[in-house]
Amino acid sequence: MDTKQKQFRFLNWVERAGNRLPDPSFLFISLTFLTILASAIAAYFNLTVTYEGFNEETETIETITTSVNNLLSLDGFHYMVTHIIDNFTGFFPLGTVFTVIIGVSITEGTGMLSVLLRQIVSKTPKALISGMVVFLGILSNVASSTGYIVLLPLGAIIFLVSKRHPVSGLAAAYAGVSGGWTANLLIGSNDPLYAGISTQAANILDPNYIVQPTGNWFFMIVSTVMVTLIGTYITDNIVEPKLTTYSFSSTDTIETITDNEKKGLRWAGFTFFIYILLIGIMTVPENGILRDPETGSLIESPFMTGIIVFIMLMFLLPGIAYGVGEGSITNTHDITKLMSDGISGISNFLVLIFWAAQFTAFFEYSNLGTIISVNGAQLLTNIGFTGLPLLLLFIIVAALTNIIMPVDTAKWAMMAPIFIPMFLQVGLSPESTQIAYRVGDSVTNVITPLMPFFPMIIAYFQKYDKKAGIGSVISTMLPYSVAFLIGWIILLSTWYLLGLPLGPGAPVTT
Template identity: 70%
Template sequence: MKKNKKVNIGLLNWLERVGNKLPDPAFLFVILAVITMVASAVAAQFDLSVTYEGVNSATGTIETITTTVNNLLSVEGLHYIVTNAVTNFTSFFPLGTVFTVILGVSVMEGTGMLAVLLRRIVSKTPKTFISAMVVFLGVMSNIASSTGYIVLVPLGAIIFLASKRHPIAGLAAAYAGVSGGWTANLLLGSNDPLYAGISSEAARILDPSYTVLPTDNWFFMIASTFLVTIIGTFVTDRIIEPSLPEYEFSTQEEVEDITPVEKKGLLYAGIAEAIYLLGMAWMVLPENGLLRNPETGEILNSPFMSGIIFFLMLFFLIPGIAYGIGSGVIKRSQDVTELMTKGIQGISNFLVLIFWAAQFTAIFGYSNLGIILSVNGAQWLTQIGLTGLPLLLLFILLAALIDFIMPVDTAKWALMAPIFVPMFMQMGLSPEATQLTYRIGDSTTNIITPLMPFFPMIIAFFQKYDKKAGIGTVVSTMLPYSLSFLVGWLILLSIWYLLGLAIGPGAWLTL
């Protein structure tokens, strides 16, 4: 098969060279932590602070909050660093998520079931639509919050390998869908109620009766799903894959026919999975289902959604074990634990990276530098005096820039909503519009900010297929997606605004 030829794209090549000259990703987080410590000490000497209307995380109400810099080089700061190092690591949310899901995925992958399924998918999907399928599945994965980072991104590489295509192109396509398409979906995701709750509290500063519903961005999210899929497919096929160096395919990556033994394993897995899904449906779908919210009967805000990571692990583990039994790969209980152990060993590089990433993220948050930078940037925007569509477009750019220093989306929205939602309401723009434009800006730069909690894991995925890959490799590969999504969303929002279309059931861009 003809292999990709290297295309000279000057800017991307320059970014990759410069980025890869940076220290090892793990050590870079150490450097960033030291810089944060020094910056906090300097800022504390000048008594830097900021006052803003924010959401009280304990009560959920809007309050006037004054935030000052915490000096990390003070006695208290040093005590925080040394006494919380272990807790910072163990409580870093990607850690538990990755460990839990990998236990199930490693069994499904180790028994060979995953490879068999992917061979079947590849055989049934025309190669023309492989990229579109990977990007689309990435977008849809945010229904279950961040699980797409762990499950779908590495699967993207495997799917491309099975199609005799460059695995890094598959990684990029899946990552673009999962992270760049964070604000898009055909269905409601677990983050929609969180955004709506924060937006409602912010809107009630001016209108005590105002409520933003989880569905209030839904129409625009549906359109965005197709937008991200189309743009992501084009960038993957026309820009990213042609720019990658040749990849040497091994004989292990040849797509083989499914054997009778594998068919038997798939039969066992299918029966087990069907039983599991029926059981889950019995506990979720009825109004009095065991996994629904016991007080309200909701599904989105329920034990089911809170335990989605565990249920996802079982989603992979149960059919994986059944396949192993049916195919003869699993003959004893020790075989299952050995497969899990092997899966954990495969993410050892990620564990080293995540330890130092967790330390930096924690001390940066403790310093309050991110809040001060974000609020000052927001207050600058209020002084510009723009209205209508230009203001929404500029707000998208601000949210995209802030994402580089404060990538946690809901925490950032809790900070920004009380400032911008009331201000935009006074200018005739709805809280739903402010929330939507924030989500667009946040999504476009997710894929290129090294501070994003899952970024170290993405680097580890890249290094599996390119030992020299580093921060520069990931950023230069994903930059075309980021810019293309940004331009595409700016155009889509402009069309939506000019046509006066609803962005959700009963929700509009203007009041």
């Protein structure tokens, strides 16, 4: 048996084992009840942890003692029965998905999206499609979680019209968006937040140390190339060959663009140009109305805070213009119907998200994630590793922690005050500790069922494979996770040994 057959045999076993799990909705129901029971047991044994943590309200490092909140206590019971609706309506993916779908449903329903993709596919060599999808996924994380909502379905459609399995396109997009979270050519909306937390943690030992948002920029640029190459190889040589044959319909062909479609594209292109021009007027000047009114920053600004709305409008306005020009939109009723059809297409997602929201909220309320993570961090501290082995071990700890607590900045706010001062004492810069954490946090994003967007990923998989379940998603994405981990370990080790700066003025060691 050759290596590839052994790989497929292992991945098939992972898929079968995972698919024996209950339906995703019932799995989240089970996890919710398990969390309730675990909180009661942990509270009975009075489990607590004490650590130096970042207080977001006071923006200072404080000694924090955290104990378990018993969900079976009277207070816990009151919390559960009074927060179920709020847990659902306040769950981040719900509002963002709905908002963007309103715009995407217009571009998809009018056929504009299909026409654009046909153009892209017709002009892109087949050998470059996988790399293009992974690369676009990486770039999309500059606007936080936008890529999950916009690029994942687009990746599947791009592969579909290329006569390639849509699940492999979905996997490539997911690998870029989620697995490539620590790569980009640009500074994203999360970088200033990471830098602020790291600065506070470094100030425990050095009150004058400042971690800049660009502290990991050089490493992120090189990581973009690495993730694109690895993601392309895994998609073409492991993921797609493993998938069963997909039955393409007659509509899955790249047809010649009609005169009406060309007219619609011209109208959409003009509308898009005007929209981008207006956005530029409001963001490019230092006194632009969408910049931060006090600092003039664009990274922390109304524009970045409201990026989901601007993404929605970027699809909505050209989509309407296309429909009017092409003839598929003749009145306002057509627009409303297209929006309704788009929302109805994610009904499975609504059921999944309801129960995922309850589990996530109950798990956070119980403080079980904090206790597990802090105890694991303290265990690592007691081992006493230094230098490169310490960084590499920290990557593994961050990767494993991310599986049970996949909220990147929340974990960093908890872990930074522990690890940055400790690593500083053995000569590792805060920027090194930060990038090691971000690498570990990225590589298991694609395989953790606790990721807030995971129910949406399952729904997309099931759109093209009715039998797909949690095991299908994990087995498909596992090769990306392992390959990214190996690639980043090699890259960080090389960076460390060569003593290259991680960003402008950001050395590996102090």
